Amino acid sequence: MGFNSDRHFVDERFAILFAPGTYTGIDIEVGYYVQLAGLGAKAGDVVFKDCERGPFVEALNKHHIVGGRPGLSLDTFWRAAENFRTEATQGQLWAVSQAAPLRRVDIAGPLLLHDNGAQASGGHLANARVAGPVDFGSQQQWLARSVEFGGGVTLGAWSMVFTDCTGRVPEPSAGAADAPAVTVDAAPALTVEKPFVALRPDGRFELRVPAPRQRRAEGPAAAAAAAAGPLGPDLEGADDDVRGFERVFVARAGEMAGAAAARINAALAEGKDVVLSPGVYHLEAPVVVSRPNQVVLGLGLATLVAPPTGEPCLRVAARTPGVRVAGLMLEASVIPPAEERGFTATLLEWGEEEEEGPEGAAAATPRRRTGQQREEGNNPFEAVATFFSSVLAPAVGQPGAEARGATKDPGDPGNPGVLTDVFARVGGSNPDRRVATDVMVRLHAGHLYGDNLWLWRADHVALRAGEAPNFPPLDYHQVVLGECPCATGLEVCGDDVTLHGLAVEHTQGDQVVWRGERGEVQFYQSELPYEADAAFGRGGHAGYRVAPGVARHRAAGVGVYSNFRDHEVPVAAAVRHEGGRPGVVFENAFTVLLNNKGLIRSVVNGRGGPAAEKGKPVRLRLGEEEGGCCVS
Template sequence: MRPLDPSRRRFLALTAASAASVTALGLPAVPAAASPAGHGHGDGAEPDFGPNVFVYDPTTPVEEIQSTLDQLFAAQEHNEMGLDRYAVLFKPGRYEVNARLGYYTTVAGVGAHPDDVEIHGAVRVIGQPDPNSPAGISALTNFWRSAENLAVTPTDWSNQWAVSQASPMRRVHIKGILWLEPGNGGYSSGGYIADSKVDGITINGSQQQWLTRDSELGGDWTNGVWNQVFSGVVGAPAQGFPDPPYTTLPTSPVTREKPYLFVDGAGRWRVAVPRLRRDTAGTTWAAGAPPVPSLPLSDFFIARPTDSAKRINQELSRGRHLLLTPGVYHLDRALRVKHPDTVVLGLGMPSLAPTTGDAALRIEDVDGVRIAGVLVDAGPVESEVLVEVGKRHSHRSHAGNPISLQDVFFRIGGPYAGRAVTSLVVNSRHTLIDNIWAWRGDHGKAGTIGWTVNTAATGVVVNGDDVTAYGLFVEHYQRWQTIWNGERGRTVFIRASCPTTRRARRPGAARPATAGRPTRSPTTCVSTRRGGWGSTRTSTSRWTSVATGPSRRRAGPACGSTTRSPCSWTAAAASSAPSTRPAPRWSARTAPARWSAIPDPPIRTPAGRAPRPAGVRPGDVTRIRRNTLHPSSRARWESRP
């Protein structure tokens, strides 16, 4: 018998592994031979999404559905760095189930309207035991899961959604109380809600920060810790920052909701592609809303993790859209999106993992591309960039039909010892960024985390003009969190957090002065040439700075939003254009007057970064001083041996 070629062996191995992961849960698996990895389907046919997608209708026994949900949760509750991905889809109807979501699990309705799928019970995320929390429980690592396009009538006193980053709730109708914390005041670090409605009160509880966009609140939003932002939310609390910590914008300047799967009245599967909207408030599906444009699912290539990057690129080059089914896609080359209006939609948190040092995804400077619902993992060979939108020096206007990135999450380290210089580079004008979490891991599997292990210089670089970002979460990068070079940029909510580990000192080197605080990395939290209405900066050193008023920042390590201490920073909102008004005043709560740093990390920095000040060389021990109590003072660099 002739031996199998390597690509065929890989296909069979990955298919068997996927089926085995489902079979191990005691759930029925689709045989690998039942359908080839070809994956289009006729308009009237039931699509084959592979063994990790479960599709239910009201005729399915409720015991079967509940058993599946319970087994998935048992497998995924603590599987933070695992490779399994799942999606549970509900066709229109009523279901009496309690869906608890673990890692890499999506629960979604596939009706044309959220109320077409009624869950009587719960779609919820609960806290995890945490010995470091005074409450003994937290949601600080409840990442990578989602709920979409359904209605929930809680049969308990509330529907709990205790999440942190990368766990969006979109197009959901909560017919009762929404509870966002794990309980007992346990820590939580969310979060994101869009195009949703809550009939009752929303209990924010311990959530450090949260962004709610284009939604409707029927009851009160209770309390808040650091930063709660509301953009285009009907029923939002009044502006009150910093006490209470609410930043409220009456409308969102420009939005386009995430694409979603649904089944039409004739039983045909389609993908909705919502329109661009401007100056909006409330949901897209309120009474009187116009029909949402859609595409037949037959126009999509339904990809499996067993498909090669070459095969997927062939389908994209033919002008087909792409639906990524759950799993991890190991890519020996970048996926390339070249045609206008292409939709790339992930189902069940699929991961794109480059293996050869190329990017995971490159998007040409064309109109209307939509990328949604994917996780990008850096691979073992360092990539210059993981996702690139447009080419450098792109100048084409996309004002009427922008490129959009929605629920796109980046990870450096954790399941692998990944490396990347920059996670996301946006060169195209008018790009919409809607809920991004770029995370250089501070915990993960053994051997995947360390200052010289999971290296990453910069989280996000925005070179394009007129870019709008909602929910820009960027954390733990070793040099820069965000570099914004484009003009007329707008942001609504930024979170930037410096790393929790630092480069080891050279033997015999003097320890930098810390003014009684822990010295960590020399990472810089940067936002440049972007108007800002408000920002909050907090840190493990327990001090807070607050800036208010539109501002224009010049690029450079000494700009007003630069830090040289362990910090996290969240910006509430941004103006529609850079302002010529003076830079905002900084107020401080027990704020140190000086920040100090240790040597720069031994890693490359991305093209387009602001130049290093004269006389400061890579490897120098540098100190940046800024008197935060006097806004007129200028930050200065000093170099010492």
């Protein structure tokens, strides 16, 4: 069921669900597109014991020696395990990379996040208790959120972020070329756990929606909340909102051919929550959530394939607080060119784009032509450069947040919208390399919270029938110029948006554009596009951009990497904030040359760098500043 890389781009999806009870002698590998989950109201209601490994993920292709180690964990994507206790004698092995969360688990022994040092690029551990030691080993970077560490911690390679963690949490550190940075946020303003399905003693299912845990406060109250320290994991669920399945629509992909969106939207219009059973849902129109507090939960990495119109897989209506979207994969389709559709194509749209501000002033995100709009044969990176110059330059003269406040959707600070384990991709499983979107995810509403997002423009895709790899000995087809176009992974227009665990990779323009005020990111990982040519550098693109005019923003544990396979591509800065302000802060920002050509010349706004030595992170030091943009 997905034990090796041959299943990298299959269409099967699986959820392995365990009723409350104790399971002995079970060792089960969690493969591609598999979610293993307990069905208890408490994490301890499902127990694996008298076994060696319980649920586990090991490195792939261990018959190959890579970097002196057997196998690789760089491709152990798209899988999940949650809501159980393990007493496995060898501890918990979870040697994964992106889009492979381990959450709501109680681990009685050690936790190994690598397999004998095989290279790995994770990862996300959330709402967990680990009694034994935790070994990050060969992990390049990792986020631990709301984790209780009972034993010691062996750090990984480049960047380790600890948010709302208790116990034996490592001390903060700025890191070095041969030592990881350690970022610690002991008292985040907000954490929200993922909704999940549980089984009642009478055999009926229920949907449990954890309550937000907030520290949002000003003045002395904020100081008192911070002084109280981290909250740590919630494995009991005492404050969950428990909803019976009589108000839940369970979607089944095999029963919805040609009408998936219509069936799902009919249930949402009735006010029901939606649980998507494992499968691939080819949408004829967007799924639309328009009522407060509704839940759309995917099981077994349920996958929504975007409509062929360029509209998103999922749209959350404006001014709809408390919506939860969790456990979903979002995939791009082949769509019409921009001049035919006349709007920005996305995979997820939360809220509505502003049309105009007070007294007709232009708002922060005007209607615009998209990065896909270009004449046939033009360089895609030149086209994207034009797109961004037209979008970002006017922002300098636009009204500030105060002037725009009346037109923006502020969200509800007491009832935030939440995205958990949402993974988007442009290219991959579809052998048609014309699949496209402009922006994978756009967040217009305020007071949103995200926990574990991976937004991936493919660097490699499935082979067509009879096709050989174009860059042997690498498997699959490696993406080249013009294939799987996408300008940006994430665009944030709303204020007060918090993300814990964000990875955005390989888009043809800025990977992230952040326009809203008071945004916060704990943990960011990004690779720039492999196939880029010099036009990417000339366009001034960055791995993370805070738009001009933003006064307050904070991002911690920010890593941007380069691996320019085909061309020399000098990139001015990994992170950019033109006209930087003191309220825009980057903590433990760094860049790494992974391999091949080109280089990133600086870390933030021309400071730090260049990253010229393979595998050696280049970091900014405490107190460095550039143009008023604080770096700590």
